[in-house]
Amino acid sequence: MSPLASSFLPTPASEVARESSPGGTVLRSTPRVLAIAGSDPSGGAGIQADLKSIAANGGYGMAAITALTAQNTRGVRAVHVPPADFLTAQLEAISDDISIDAVKIGMLGDSSVIAAVRSWLEKARPAVVVLDPVMVATSGDRLLQEAAEAALRELLPLADLVTPNLAELAMLLNEPLADDWEAALAQGKRLAARTxxxxxxxxxxxxxxxxxxxxxxxxxxxxxxxxxVPGERIDTMNSHGTGCSLSSAMATAQARLGDWEESLRTVKPWLQGALREAGALDVGTGNGPVHHFHHLAPKGSDAPPEGRFAAVLWQDAGPDLDAVYELDFIRGLADGSLTEQHFAYYLAQDAIYLNGYSRVLSRAAAIAPTEVEQLFWARSAQQCLEVESELHRTWLSTRNVDTALGPVTKSYVDHLLASSVSGSYGVLVAAVLPCFWLYAEVGATLHGQFLAAGSAPDHPYAEWLRTYADEGFAAATRQAVRIADDAARAASDAERQAMRVAFRQSCRYEVEFFDAPRLHAAPQSIPEPVR
Structure with a gap:
């Protein structure tokens, strides 16, 4: 698998094996993450949630306790803050012996505890610090003494990432609670600028x-x-510990991935699943905890672990991707030697294809199981018609090009339409995925070669290369891969096999599609369906 291709795969915590050093920070496959926070005896929030979250996202969790609480799913009954010098002893015992890759800070309780944490941070200088400014519990109970709020604000500049809820965001700024998304973003900008x-x-x-x-x-x-990063709202009352879980997951992911955006795009689907499956835990009679390990297949289940099916699909695509890179069309596109006639025929067929592809994506939107997936496919269908096709129309309108439906284009679109009426959402998603995934991989590779060659200003296909190396397209590809992986995990063995067949057939059509200009000049047989 190429390095570019692996960036589109979901990253199951148990399977990450990447280490690098961007900006001097070593990325570890199993980061050592220290949570500094209060304890929740019911197990849903605080240190208990932190340790579950760290483990679920592939880290080795450690804990320094700042406070003891008496609480359950219905609320906090009492809080006891041990002496700050004992917290210092905990922190020093850990850092004297263990290299710490990331720190998550949660409930701190009072000013002396905050001062102890601040002093230790200034000495230990951990590479990743995530601060969840725990001030008010979901139940409404205050978890930070009012006198300590100023000390907490002074701690914020030592953090790399701050994760307040909206109430805490307003309190940190001494402003009214934001009542809409734009107001919340504006407050986020002010806090970021201040800290x-x-x-x-x-x-x-x-x-x-x-x-x-x-x-x-x-x-x-x-x-x-x-x-x-968009997402759907999960309708559940079981959200106890969501903030703790998110912040500790972000610390863990950042120590593995080294990029905050990639970390959030990795963590958010996991947390949404934890909320969606929370009811299965049946813990408590109030605001129950999230299901941190929802992504692990239960004993006896045949569902693959998160990311496994996507990895299988990419392995299936390997021979076809290799074949794409061997095509004269791709080599000529990369170095600019491709004839205008061949490129124009390719664009003409692509415009026809995108029209049919948009209809298939609209079908995916119609049968998608969640609102987020509905919106994703609908936006993708619209983009086919409004954005991608515009590049083609601009190019084609000034040239004399054969715009008749080609045999490869017809066969590919017919295959997709057949998948769209198969009755299986998973099969449909698998069939449309190569047009995202292979294009993103090939586009990013060719764009990298284009840049390495000096980005010649007179390269005739520079605009196309930039289009398919766009980060927006790469982000959409990552989401499409995650959707396919999720669909496979919810499917039967027979449906997963049908998904692989549909995916492999689309991959073969991608090869033929890139080779269509040559086939147009010297017709070749259309590939038989994969059995």
Missing amino acids: GATVLVKGGHLDGGECPDALVNTAGLLAQDVVV
């Missing part, structure tokens, strides 16, 4: 069916000041 940290603005407490999250940093540390 220098990246702020994770969470939309979980807003009304509506959407539940976006956004990374905000005004100092140029992100690709843009605000990076929004």
Whole structure:
């Protein structure tokens, strides 16, 4: 598997094996993550949630206890804060012996505890620090003494990522609670500018069916000041410990991946699944905990672990991807030697294909099981017609091109249409996936070669190469891969096999499609369906 291809695969925590050093930070396959937080004897929040979250996301969890609580799913009954010097002893005992890759800070309790943590952070200098400014519990119970709020604000600049809920975001700024998403983002920008940290603005407490999250940093540390990751709202009362779980998962993912946006795009689907499956735990009579290990197949289940099916699909695609890179069309596209006649025929067929592809994506939107997936496929269908086709129309309108439906295009679209009426959402998703995945891989590879060659300003196909190396397209590809993997995990063995067949057939048509200009000049046989 190429390095580019692996970036599109979901990253199951148990299977990550990447280490590198961007910016001097060593990325570890199993990061050692220290949670500094209070204890929840009911197991849903605090240190208990942190350790589950760290483990679920592939880390080795450690804990330094800042406070003891008497609480359950219905609320907090009492809080006891041990002496701060004992917390210091815990922290020093750990860091004197163990290399710490990331730190998550949660409930701190009072000013002396905050001072102890601050002093230790300044000495230990961990590479990744995520601060969840726990001030008010989901139940409404105050978890931080009012006198300690100023000390907590002074701790924020030592964090790399701050993850307040909307109430805490307002309290940190001494401002009214944001009542909509735009107001929340504006507060996130102000807090980021004031502290220098990246702020994770969470939309979980807003009304509506959407539940976006956004990374905000005004100092140029992100690709843009605000990076929004959309998501669906999970209708559940079992959200106890969501903030703790998210922040510790982000610390773990960042120590593995080294990129806040990639970390959020990895963690968010996991947390949504933890909320969606929370009811299966049947814990407590109040606001129950999330299901941290929902992604692990239960004993006796035949569902593959998260990311496994996507990895199988990519292995299936390997021979076809190799074949794509061997095509004269691709080599000529990369070095600019491809004739305009061949490229124009390819674009003409692509315009026809995209029209049919958009109809198939619309069908996926119609039968998708979640609102997020419905919106994703609907937006993708619209993009086929409004964005991608525009490039083709602009090119084709100034040239004399054969726009008749080609045999490969017809066979490919017929295959997709057949998949769309198969009655299986998983089969349909698998069939449309190669047009995302193979294009993203090939486009990114060719664009990399284009840049390495000096980005010649007169390269005739530079616009096409930039289009398919676009990060927006790469992000859409990652989401499409995750959707296919999720669909496979919910499917039967027979349906998963049908998904592989549909995917492999589409991969073969992708090869033939790239080779269609040559086939147009010297007709070849259309590939038989994979059995």
